[in-house]
Amino acid sequence: MTIEGGRTLNTIKTLKPLGGSLLALSVALATQNAQAASDAEAIIQNNCLACHTQEGEQAWSRISHQRKTPEGWLMTIARMQVMHGLQISDEDRRTLVKYLADRQGLAPSETEGARYALERRLNTSESFDSQAFTEMCARCHSGARVKLQRRPASEWEHLVHFHLGQWPTTEFQALARDRDWLELALNEMVPELAQTLPMDSNAWNDWQQQPEAPVAGSWTLAGHMPGKGMFHARMEVEPVSGEDQYALSLNGQYEDGTSLRGDGQAVVYTGYEWRANIEIDGQVMRQVFALQDGQLSGRMFLRDKDEVGADVVAARDVSGKSEILALQPAYIKAGTEAEISIVGTGLKGLPVLGSGVDVVEVISESPDLIRVRARAAKDASGVMVPSVGQAEGGRFAVYDRIDRVKVVPEFAVARIGGNGSSTPRVEARFEAEAWAAGADGQSGTADDYRIGFVPATWSVAPFDAVAEADRDVHFAGRMNSNTGVFTPAAAGPNPERRMMTNNAGNLKVQARVQDGLQTFNAEGQMIVTVQRWNNPPIP
Structure with missing residues (x-):
């Protein structure tokens, strides 16, 4: 990414008052970013201009008129390899995905409601307000694939023609052969997509001006894996050579005492799209998280068996900041006692679980994990907001019976x-x-x-x-x-x-x-x- 991007400049502005060493680091990172951008642009010049045309400095036909997630850009380049014979190394492909996702990605708000596809939640039942969109786009692949990209009207029109040229039987399939498919696609679907999923948006313009979120440091994770149960862990994140690249180490355990340990690497795209591979117990797990407001949230799943995964929320340790991430388990039955774990960062002070719930004993405590024995009164019920000292958060349910x-x-x-x-x-x-x-x-x-x-x-x-x-x-x-x-x-x-x-x-x-x-x-x-x-x- 070249230095004219607001994100790089804002990083320098944020760090400059803190001292010469941080300023030197920010300048080094900006130089590194500029070099990565130069490398990516050279790859495009050398590999893509046989089919695409130069439209100006850092602008190329088709390429510069789309915005996508990292996975979206990866699929585009892979399609060029499979269908058009593009010859490119794995390293150059990674460089291009990073460059394009940073320069032409999606703002966090633009991925809301469609992240299930990125996080491989393949049992999600899709539902869209537009019946036309459902019948036109979501009948062959997920609607999320479309929702996770942005184009002007001319590019949406190109996409229609691409579908018909690449798959000529499209017009003869169900929900197409009973209508004038091409007429509907060009004259109704293209305008709808251009309006609802536009290339230019305030969300993207605003996001480009946001300062880089800090990533390196210690993180506390809380998660839940179907079939296995709850877990908590500490994750150490250290920067390594390369733009927005990090080394990871994870150390924690499941609720049954099974250890959860691993090491891996992460890349942050578009300032918030966290992607990591981490080897745990000989199996590589993939992390697909969104980084916002000092928290990571998303899903961690087996790379080769993506149905096996966990919902995860994580927070970075920040001096003077206390935060509750989760309670494990997050419920207790009225009139009973149970052991509850409070997972968070900077935890310090008296744990309070809610009205009618007494903390009988603090079994163990640390800044990221407090284990207590709690007793709920017989007449207690409802959803509580727990606290530890000055920190409030999480959710704790007290019930007298299951309904x-x-x-x-x-x-x-x-x-x-x-x-x-x-x-x-x-x-x-x-x-x-x-x-x-x-x-x-x-x-x-x-x-x-x-x-x-x-x-x-x-x-x-x-x-x-x-x-x-x-x-x-x-x-x-x-x-x-x-x-x-x-x-x-x-x-x-x-x-x-x-x-x-x-x-x-x-x-x-x-x-x-x-x-x-x-x-x-x-x-x-x-x-x-x-x-x-x-x-x-x-x-």
Whole structure:
């Protein structure tokens, strides 16, 4: 990135009053950034101008008229390699992605509502206000892929023509052959996209003027992994050579005492898009976080099995700042005692969990983790905002009884695999979410409140008569009754099945939760289907 960008200049302005050493560091970083930009521009000049044309200094046809996430730019360059024979090294591709994502990325507010695709939350059920958008764009790939880019009208029109040229059968598919697809795409969809997803926006202009957020230092992480449970950890982040690149070390544990340790590398794109690979217990995990207001939030998942992952929130240690990130567990039943962990940064002072909840004992305390034994009064109930000293935050629920239970996700997809095929099995992971009735005592009203994820006993059943006749429960895979993790069966034709079909299935997911003498049952649905052969960074 060249120095005319507001983010680099603002960094220098912020650091200058703090002393000569920091000024020297900021100048070195600006020089490094300028060199990286020069390298990227040279790569474009040498590799891209056979097809693209120069439109001015640091401007090229097509390239300069789009804004995308790092994954979006990676997919664009990969498409140039696959479809147009672009020859480029992995290192040069990384340089280009960094340059383009920094210079032509998305502001944080522009990614809201679509980050599930970046974070590989592949069981998300999409819903859009525009029926035309749903039928035109979201019928072949996720709508999030479109929502995570910005173009002027002329570029959206180019995209329509690209689709029709690259996939000529587009006009003959469902939701296209019954209408004048090209007419609708050009005259209705292009104007809608240009208006709702414009190249120029105040959000992007404002974001470019924001100072760089500090990254290096110590961070506290709190997370939750379906099938495994809660965890907390410390993450040390150190800058290394290269623009916005960092070395990581992670040290923590799950609620069952299992250690969580690893080392890795991170890159920050566009000033806030955190991407890291970190090896934990011999497996590489991918971190896709957004950095805002001194916090990281997003998902950490296995790079090669992205359905196995955890929701994470993290905060950087800042002198004089105290912050609560999470309580683990974040609920207690009225009239009982429980051990609660308070995870945060700079924690100091008396922990208070809320009205009607007494801290009986402080088991251990440190600036990032306080473990207490708490007792809830028999008449306590509701959602509390805990505090430690002057810090308030997190959420703590007190309930007298469970009112209902939900299966989360309500609908999921698992995929057969392995058995000599090129793709592994894709598990499905479920949790039981408990809810309590609000002050009115009525179930299903607006003041009901979420208790949290609770232990359950899991099973599957045929979803319908067809699934029962085809014995889907027997063939499609196995559910772990304790963890809610479903492992699908092997890929390929199964000679034991009717017509030698594969091990696909349509299953009802059942959770049974015991709360004292009461038993609660909840159901969801899971489709066990075939492999996904095309699995791009943004689905």
